Amino acid sequence: MKPYVIEGPAQICFSGGRTSAFMLHQILAANEGLPPDCHVTFENTGKERPQTLDFIEECALRWSVPVHWLEWDGFLEGEPQSRPCFREVNFHNAARHGEPFAAMINASTMLPNPVKRMCTINLKIRTGSAFMRSLGFREWDSVMGIRADEPLRVARMRDPARDNTSGVPLLPLATADVSKRDILDFWKRQPFDLALDPQGDLGNCDLCFLKARYKLVRALINEPERAVWWIEQETKRSGTFRKDPPHYRDLLRAADFYRRQLSLAFEEEDGDSSVTDCYCGD
Template identity: 40%
Template sequence: MGAPSNFILPDGNVQIAFSGGRTSGKMLHDIIQANQPWPADRVKVVFTNTGKERSETLDFVRECEERWGVPIVWLEYRLRWTGAPHDPKNKIFDTGAHSFEVVSYETASRNGEPFEQIIEYFGFLPNRVADFCSHNLKSRTARRYCVASGWKHWTTAIGIRADEPKRILKKQPKERYRVWYPLNEAGDTKHDVSLFWLFQPFDLELLNIDGVTPTGNCDGCFKKSERKRAEFARSEWHHAEWWSAQERKYGGTFDKTTSWDQLHEYISKQGDWLFGDNDALCQRDGGECAPW
């Protein structure tokens, strides 16, 4: 685990990207500990809510804010129509203005409203190839907030560990901000993250397997393996149905192989026995098999 010096804030304005997960939570904690008194005039901790974050994630963000005494800015993407109604068939993309809204734990969307707005703007569903949801709902929303706050240049702290080298940008963005990876620089791995939370008086109330949260923060994310999505559909169809409703509305699928309705129908017919088979729902031939 890294020394406190690895978490000293750089000069100038700093945005700390808090995803609501354990890794970025540890990063936030270590930055707070290494920078007292807290320079609130130039640092903003930002959590961007898509409306499909798990309820445990929202509870965790609020508890971090309350226990650590550092304000967290809760943001949500907003689509502001500036012209005629959007027509996906004619690809009218210039009538919508991307914006944001500052919300709170109490007012945060819990039924996918921000997510629905970005889908409405593009007129089709995001997928592994056209992954426009995370970029627009999270990183771009946070940037718009920083610009609206009067920042011309800043540093963004991102919680990427030392055991995730492929996620590190090879070059700094050619924009008004630079990226800082304090956990990576400190040498922290998923084992360090897991050990850290083991000794804390509170934790994210989602399964922790050696520093990894299998369910993730986004409940039905299409980047998850089919097995994980199937388990989600079986145990929480009242939440998974949102994804199915979007597929029916736009006539497409989030995943190239199976729709949510098909997945739900298959599970309903097969019963629980298929989850005891390691090969069940495993897309080995497509190279997409992920460990449970």
């Protein structure tokens, strides 16, 4: 079994996280470089954290592998159902303020939500697919960093009923029985790493509506300014990213509240050792 030996044509999906970076590393090692007709892509929504973008660039430079930085750039026929256009950018000129994401919301005239994830579909999947089609491919493998310890995702990708017009999923990590622990062990041995806490779930879009509420609030305690873009989108569309409350405005309020509690707790700590646990330990 040689799970990392890839035959093109293939799109190697690099999200900028440790898992997909590990997968890319193993593919390069097993194939002595990038196999012919294989293309590494990163689809930038503009809402990834700077640490993620730095990490992608560092992997590309250290491993001498070309990474195609792609951004959604409108619907081909102006209709949300039509294929997207894309533009190829690079580390230096990639969007960093949510521009592709906001433009896609404007063009779709609605916010994505957990049931209708138009952001994933358009900004990630269809943009990558448009890139592969622009190279002349009609069918290709879509090599994804999904681990063996993510059985639901593995099952979804391998479902025979899945629509594979944007690439047939190939899951080398699941085939090689790789778990999160293996990934973290690998990165501990490397001379560089993604500068985000492995337990923090801070990758992908900074305040993705799929992240747990307590993780969003915890992120906002440290970086309240990150709420601005999300509040703006909800205000413009008079809607929410989730059906269930709270709005991002309320998450920001909760974060402000806990930040004040924390500073009070630290003040008390100077003279009193009985500090209340932060709620994030819930």
